Amino acid sequence: MRSLVLLPGFMCDADLWTDMVPDLGPLGALHFGNVYEDDTLEGMARRVLVEAPERFVLIGFSMGGFVARVLTLMAPERVSGVAFVASSARGYSDEERARRQSGYRPGDRPPRAAGAVSNAMGLHPDRDTDPVLLDRLRGMQRRLGPEVRKRQAALVRRDGYADLERITCPSLVVACRQDRLRTFAETERMAQALPNPGFSVLEDCGHMAPLEKPHELSALLATWIGRANL
Secondary structure: OOEEEEEOOOOOOHHHHHHHHHHHHHHOEEEEOOOOOOOOHHHHHHHHHHHOOOOEEEEEEOHHHHHHHHHHHHOHHHEEEEEEEOOOOOOOOHHHHHHHHOOOOOOOOOOOOOOOOOOOOOOOOOOOOOHHHHHHHHHHHHHHHHHHHHHHHOOOOOOOHHHHOOOOOOEEEEEEOOOOOOOHHHHHHHHHHOOOEEEEEEOOOOOOHHHHOHHHHHHHHHHHHHHOOO
């Protein structure tokens, strides 16, 4: 039976995938990667491998895509295919790392003028005050808590575009057109660097694709898995 290993983004728990489970379940057994107990990408990748099936399709969202890149290169014989959703291989500057360590989370809002409406940059501009989506984002952050945030914020993310050239299994890169946390160019560059890529775009979607467009994202993944015969 096919297995899918799902790797979430920064300060996201398994609720990230809740709306996708009914669509992904028929594709195979779902496994939710543990990216909460380590403060390096390599440590996260090793922990996921210990708990994962012998062979699997790997799906990494945002930060999970960084882990997926490291994991696929660490154990290529175990990954039949890898999908990168709203992710990147761009190195993070010291300033960006410091911002995360100071407390940034995807559901947070930028500084605002008096009277401005509270919003979250991780969501599409038309949905960034949606109370249901905001509650789910902040619920995940509350459940994970400050210790997980501290570990994930400490991650050193070096430029990995050259590493992508060594990932030879079938791959898929999914960009989100209205993503305000990842530029379209840096996501597109991933597909250009991978040897065997597919590239798809979710229209009318901010960064948080599994929450904003769960069925559309599931359909893209299902189509890719079928075409690549994974």
